[in-house]
Amino acid sequence: MRGHDRINSALPDELIVEILGRLESKPSRDACSLVCRRWLALERLSRRTLRIGASGLPDALVSHLARRFANEIVAVGQRAYGGSHLGRVAYIGPGRRRMDESTLLQPRLYGGSDKSGLGDRVTESYCLSDVGLAAVGDGFTKIEKLSLIWCSNATSVGLISIAEKCRSLKSLDLQGCYVGDDGLAAVGDCCKQLEDLNLRFCEGLTDTGLVKLALGCEKTLKSLGIAACARITDVSLEAVGSHCRSLGTLSLDSEFIHDKGMLSVAKGCPLLKVLKLQCANVTDVALQCVGIFCLSLEILALYSFQRFTDESLGAIGKGCKKLKNLTLSDCYSLSDKGLEAVALGCSELTHLEVNGCHNIGTYGLESIGKSCTRLSELALLYSQKIGDIALSEVGRGCKYLQALHLVDCLNIGDDAIRFIARGCRSLRKLHIRRCYEVGNKGIVAVGENCNLLTDLSLRFCDKVGDEALIAIGHGCSLRHLNVSGCHLIGDAGIIAIARGCSQLSYLDVSVLQNLGDMAMAELGDGCPLLKDIVLSHCRQITDVGLAHLVKKCTLLESCHMVYCPGITASGVATVISSCVSMKKVLVEKWKVSPRTKRRAGSIISYLCVDL
Template identity: 25%
Template sequence: MGQASSAAACAHGVDHEEEEEEGEEQEEEKGEGEGVRSLLFSGMDLTVFAPDECLAAVFQKLELSDRRQCSLVCKRWYRVEGQARQRLSLQACVEIGLALPALLERFQHITKLTLKCDRKRCSIDDDALCVVGRGCQQLRKLKLKACKGLTDQGIDRFAKLCGSSLRKFSCGSCQFGPHGLNSILQHCANLEDLTVKRLKGFKDSSEFILPNTSCSIRRLCLKDFPNGQLLVYPLIAQSKNLHTLMLSRISGNWDLLFESISVHMASLVELHIEKVMLTDRGLQAVACCTNLQVLYVVKPSECTNKGLSAIANGCPKLCKLHIDSWKNNQLGDEGLATVARNCKDLQELVIIGLNATMSSLSLLASNCSSLERLAICTSDTFGDLELSCIADKCLALKRLCIKGCPISDRGMEALVGGCPSLVKIKVKKCRAVTPASVEWLLTNRVSLVVALDTSPTTVAPEAQVRPVQESNIVRENAPVPLTRSPLARARFAMAVVACTFMRWSASNGS
């Protein structure tokens, strides 16, 4: 008994000591907080004690407009904000050419630069682009849009100046052609991302796009080439490390091209095909990419269930599948059922103009247990029965979009007890769905967000329909929250940083 009582007394003493230490720590923290507040309200500018690194870290947390206003406070903030800036977007009109040296001298550590010009105005010329090449030695990403004053010679000079650091190059609605693009590919050995849209220099050119022997491109996006299929063929074929390929509105038959390059695209993971001449033969060639996980097929010329089934059989790792059949009645249940049987890891499915029925949707809901996003648009066969099947079996579904389908309030009622993981549902142009069913649905599932638009012609902005709750009512005597200007917020943040820095310095010195 004596030993037990002594042990209990010791334990009680230890607990008492711990409580005293915690109380002392809380008092110290409270005192430090009061000290910071007193210094802030004393009128002293504590930002002078904060190092430049801390000041730059605070600037990076601000929005762009707030950051610009803060840079005009004093010379030090102006200098630090310029050195910490890594992204810059400029209106690339011809008048900015004279100001470029001063701008680039201020922003010496730019890694991402966007030069965008209005199509009705004259853009910068080759000399201005060379100034950019000399002033931005750390440039990793460059985007050119509607810079009609640039030629192949200017692109060639720029590529020689900063080709070693460039990782991403994007151009659209420019005048240069294959020669300038070849200069980028030859001198930028570390280029990983290339986007080319609407280059007018391709119209009257027959020069092929030939990448470097050590081509390291992982993402390639090509759009709006009138006669560019044969010109870009060597670029696609020699990109051995290609991860993402996006093709849109490029003339020519792509079946033969996919058959010839599918063997070299074993590393392809994401493929976007939009408005190109493609048939089942081309889809069968794409099916050889066994590592494919994301596939977008938008408005192909001639594709049937046979091509879609070939994709499902050859690419079992598919996670995202978007199909816009463009009123093609040859795509339907048969191809979708094959996808449901073989692509069991499917997480996102978007079908537009594809008439899916119970036979394929039931199989899809049963086999694809990881399906989180489903969008069904312009389907004449998707009604209340099909929606009830989705509600009963898709347990992991989080987002549901239904547009232009013959569903009604009866089908919406099935969502009250179904799809337990559902977060948001969007219903557009479904005339039989009324706001009353939406209100009743939200009454039973308060956390659900519903966007309803029953107009067949106009698209109304998304609105979250919710019953009025006590927490949403603003009371008359409620205190009005204080709002601070961007400058006040920045000063407050840097004052706290300065006080913390001074406290650390004092503790290290002691």
């Protein structure tokens, strides 16, 4: 009967809260909150995470939210957590507001000077301060996860307020905050459940604060991140190694950490599973100790090490049998011998990245292909000594490979890609950039054999042409395609993609000089789910093709079309008027009419201010 409430009169508050708590979609929850005042109140009660894009005065905003959402945790700022949220989460960071050409920050954005200092004051007024942190502590005492990222106005005073009132805190991210030792010591004294701590770019901290925290959270601390903290030295790591035996994740980026500190952690933290190091003064001695004592290690990332040798990887191979993920970046002293040791000892390896390690070549990667049969992702970047034979072994041995990334591997060509295509039929992602020996034959083999492929990127592979994309269109259902700079590709290849890949949502065809309006029309007909397209430097595309594209691709959210002489102000206006979901248009400034600017100025970006 019209006007009769069949729900509110029958369902108790507890049941409605339970239903609202099971809604994972934010739009769905927001819609439910608009039904009536009762549902609005109950939705607030059931909400565990509230994301706010801060503007205005963040201190006042947080205070207001603390009063309005008594049981909620607030996320304010530029970043937001993705995925599901377990526990109560807060992200508080520097607020953003849209600025036009008259903003006081304009001189600084374009490299000018701000002699008045007004720009700094405007920026700081949009950063949370100790007053806001006190409001968080007063209003959200049950908070479990708190991120204060680049909050330059927050000091130890605010952090002490949080520590004293939010004693259930389990995760604390202080990246870029200039807090001092007193604040960190207070966290150690009060937050006895703290598990995760990020101190990246905390320049105000010294060993004193971190040592006190290690003593206070010795039973619970599981994850620690440190980067660019000049006054945190081996003394801190010795305290962590002596007291925090439950530590499972350690990320270090420091010139002030030496073997002494790392030895303490390796010997004192046997449960360590994740280790990421960029420490110029750590040597083989420390990593060999990791191989001996950290037998539970699963993820190891080594960046820019010149003092590590194959002996280090030999120790890892002998001791860390559970290793699954290995990243070697710019480690010039490592060779095939070290990679072979890892391959023979770490048969459970699933992810491998070799980036700029110029002494690792074909033989080392062959060992991986022969021994690591569970490999699911392989990335080879700037690996000049690795040839086709290496990938042939990967194709034979790694049947479960799902992702392959190749960047500037000049000795890898079609033969290697054919071996991968025929052996790794579960391949879902293939990214190749500036591998000039890869051409049609290899990509045709991928189209014929890898039917599960959804993500293909062939940037600046100038031997790849229409024949390759025709095979891909016939054999794969792509969602992501990037063929930027593949100048042999024209209408025929993109038409094949349009007709065969109806689920396509991202397309980059920039710098394709032979691509024209016919392909745009076919994309409009065949790819209605397209959300992002990059057309920059396509000289043959005109307003006519663009109109055909946007007529049916109404879900478009971003369109880049700079340096397309055939696209005029009329074409830009057509895109704006046809795509109601559009969030970003990149175009030359002179192609935007006053009317278009008034209608959608907030989503238009310019390559340069004036031409």
